[in-house]
Amino acid sequence: MxxxxxxxxxxxxxxxxxxxxxxxxxxxxxxxxxxxxxxxxxxxxxxxxxxxxxxxxxxxxCRPRCPVFGRCGGCHWQHLDEQTQQHWKERLFSDILRRQLRRDALPLQPLLAARQAWNYRSRVQFKCHALKEGMAIGFFRRGSHFVEAVDHCAIAADAVNLVLPWLRDQLPQVPRPDRVPQVDVGCDDHDRLRLVVHDIAPAGAGAGPRLRTAAEDAGWALFSQSGRKQTLRQLVGPSELEILVDEPPLRLGYGPGGFAQVHLEQNRQLVAAALEMLRLQGDERVLDLFCGMGNLSLPLARRVARVDGVEAHAPSIEQARKNAAVNGIGNAAFFVADAARFLRQADTSYDLVVLDPPRGGARDVTRALLSHRPRRILYISCDPMTLARDLSPLLGQGYRLLSARAADLFPQTYHLESLSLLEAG
Known part of the structure; x- marks a missing residue:
């Protein structure tokens, strides 16, 4: 000791x-x-x-709100008050960039703080474990695959929490509850719910048929998934959830297996901050890499001459095209492609390239950007370590950092999002 x-x-x-x-x-x-x-x-x-x-x-x-905080692996910082969390997110972002980029003077902007720190998560993966006395439904215990059961999640949206007692009642009644390891629950800006039951039971013993009627009675969409995303099967209800971004609001649908930020209000603030940072003139040609269903592509398209969006997940591109049509946006085109390969093969010069890669970053895209050399680059990142790694070669070969800002999209955890704007020298 x-x-x-x-x-x-x-x-x-x-x-x-x-x-x-x-x-x-x-x-x-x-x-x-x-x-x-x-x-x-x-x-x-x-x-x-x-x-x-x-x-x-x-x-x-401070006193944590959740009775299983410390055992559940979902939250890291419920024992810190909001001001302390925000201070340290801003400081950690600053320290990592300064240390990794070996620069003391950086144009850092104040943290984009979360207005809503509780009951914000619009998507949750509930882990499930069948017991003799029923189902343990919750989240993995910190550092293990043991399921820590919860009655209520303090950071999940109210609509998502409504599903927990329903799952505890319904899952023990399916033919093989021991073959349901996870249920994904998502809600949208209208509090509509979509459930994806991960079901690895043998053919004919799946949970889907048993749950279909109950989900329909509750007014929820239900899907089953027996492996990778390609195995998704619609059982009942509409496939799309809908989020709102920009002003006046764009209505953006996204399907099961697609991506939307978990904090819907902070996502709107993030998009607004990105648009403010860019100070667009209206004549730009923009390339949006890792564009998903158009979360940033379509607000950008309202303000520039043309947007090309690129995403490797084909259903997301189908959704982006649909979202453009629904919102009456005709100056955006979307392509299914690997981001780095598309950029290397592009025969169009872009004034601005936006990228929002997954947590592993975009090392290959960085190399392609050095060959293509757009005038400006906006890098949206969910990991400051891979962000610094990817910014380093750009800053070493003619680009300068105009602005960088951390954003709190994940209160009660150490995770953060960020915006970094670069310009060719």
Missing amino acids: IEVRIESLAFGGDGVGRHRGQAVFIPLTAPGDLVHCRVTERRRRYLRGELVELLEAGEGR
């Missing part, structure tokens, strides 16, 4: 202190805490520990 004063937070959520010159990483601690911890891992340069006793509470510590 060792005593540690927590000095800061690390990207990943752990509190960080020092013991005999070594950094100590301890989950569920707050800056200013004095704690007793048990060492769980010893490395040459650092230790990892688990909190045993809180001796003194740091200034930003």
